[in-house]
Amino acid sequence: MSETRHNWTKEEILAIYNKPLMELLYDAATTHRKYHDPNTVQVSTLLSIKTGGCPEDCGYCPQAARYHTDIEGNDLMSVQQVKAQALRAKSSGSSRVCMGAAWRNVKDGPEFDQVLEMVRTINKLDMEVCCTLGMITENQAKRLAEAGLYAYNHNLDTSEDYYKDVISTRAFEDRLETIDNVRKTNVTVCSGGIIGMGEKVEDRAGMLVALASLNPQPESVPINALVAVEGTPMEDIEPIPIWEMIRMVATTRIVMPKTQVRLSAGRTEMSREGQAMCFFAGANSIFAGDKLLTTPNPDVNEDMEMFKLLGLNPQKAFVKAPQPETVEASESVLQPLGEKPKWTRPGHKIERNENAKATSKLVSKD
Ligand code: SAM
Ligand code: DTB
Ligand code: SF4
Numbered sequence: 001m002s003e004t005r006h007n008w009t010k011e012e013i014l015a016i017y018n019k020p021l022m023e024l025l026y027d028a029a030t031t032h033r034k035y036h037d038p039n040t041v042q043v044s045t046l047l048s049i050k051t052g053g054c055p056e057d058c059g060y061c062p063q064a065a066r067y068h069t070d071i072e073g074n075d076l077m078s079v080q081q082v083k084a085q086a087l088r089a090k091s092s093g094s095s096r097v098c099m100g101a102a103w104r105n106v107k108d109g110p111e112f113d114q115v116l117e118m119v120r121t122i123n124k125l126d127m128e129v130c131c132t133l134g135m136i137t138e139n140q141a142k143r144l145a146e147a148g149l150y151a152y153n154h155n156l157d158t159s160e161d162y163y164k165d166v167i168s169t170r171a172f173e174d175r176l177e178t179i180d181n182v183r184k185t186n187v188t189v190c191s192g193g194i195i196g197m198g199e200k201v202e203d204r205a206g207m208l209v210a211l212a213s214l215n216p217q218p219e220s221v222p223i224n225a226l227v228a229v230e231g232t233p234m235e236d237i238e239p240i241p242i243w244e245m246i247r248m249v250a251t252t253r254i255v256m257p258k259t260q261v262r263l264s265a266g267r268t269e270m271s272r273e274g275q276a277m278c279f280f281a282g283a284n285s286i287f288a289g290d291k292l293l294t295t296p297n298p299d300v301n302e303d304m305e306m307f308k309l310l311g312l313n314p315q316k317a318f319v320k321a322p323q324p325e326t327v328e329a330s331e332s333v334l335q336p337l338g339e340k341p342k343w344t345r346p347g348h349k350i351e352r353n354e355n356a357k358a359t360s361k362l363v364s365k366d
Helices: 010-017 021-035 079-091 110-123 138-147 172-183 201-212 242-255 272-280 300-310 351-365
Strands: 040-050 096-101 128-132 151-153 188-190 193-195 220-225 260-263 283-288
Touching: 010 021, 010 201, 010 242, 021 242, 021 272, 040 079, 040 110, 040 260, 079 096, 079 110, 096 110, 096 151, 110 128, 110 138, 138 172, 151 220, 172 188, 188 220, 193 201, 193 242, 201 242, 220 242, 220 283, 242 260, 242 272, 260 272, 272 283, 272 300, 283 300
Parallel strands: 040 096, 040 283, 096 128, 128 151, 151 188, 193 220, 220 260, 260 283
Antiparallel strands: none
């Protein structure tokens, strides 16, 4: 099948997504086998290093301060705590740790310095280190790269059109700018999105157009199914049928043949048979561990049983790109610039986000 293309149109992607399922699966599995070992799946462990209290209004997110009622917020974890968790993850078969912080964007200062130390520490454990910290500047991306960061996760989340119905506190272009800043370094790009937020199939195709047109395409693309959390504006949305996930994974595999497609949030709602079809359709990465950032995920032992049943093997670290070198803080040539970047603050207000904000205030007064 074809080499990587960056000029997919929405219509072409929709035609793939809507193919008869058996044809779609055959095409996706054929592409998958061309670029990947179909029996190898990357296992990545998520670690929420700073939880809750986020100023943004992402309509799906339990960590947005304005809605959340029921998650336990935490200040930034210590480097020692992170090291202990990374060692646990490694011993249970993970080759990657992804550290998430509920920040709008990174600010230079002691907290970012601490994150840089976490990156150095995990890289020295010979694990791939990924961070998802919100928007970052070019200088911050360079400092993360110098510390030994392997990947940066920054999701487009949905199509440019639907984005305005999900988040009003930043714009789609801000997301692209951060991805661009990461691309100026050797850090690999992880960017994907969420399905099942009330978007149309056209929006799923629109998101894939945006991701596939990045050149190079992201090295990882997480496909999340919405985890509808009580208190968020999306709390009442029903889980999407597994068929939607299978189609989305297969289409992602076809339009981004070389990327690692991650079957991300939402696996607690999926049967083993459903997940097996996603692996057949080209998913070759999962998040493991009984928690994602704040919501449940299948138990790691159950996942390892599933791997055994399906004959899947966890991917070793650094098989897709070499391990970065770590530069110690004392030897760094990069200075924090303390920039005040001009990320947008669009005025658009989303009614359902405003409603959820009002309701959660009522709840917390009781
Ligand atoms: N604050 C940073 C940011 O937004 O880039 C990093 C953390 S944020 C929680 C990372 C990603 O998690 C989001 O972009 C979104 O795709 C995903 N996510 C958050 N809440 C989710 C939910 N309820 N269901 C599915 N995915 C979710
Ligand atoms: C991604 O695409 N999904 C992960 C990771 N990147 C950071 C996060 C999923 C979060 C699900 C909701 C929660 O647990 O808070
Ligand atoms: Fe904040 Fe990220 Fe959640 Fe949006 S997705 S509210 S930026 S933690």
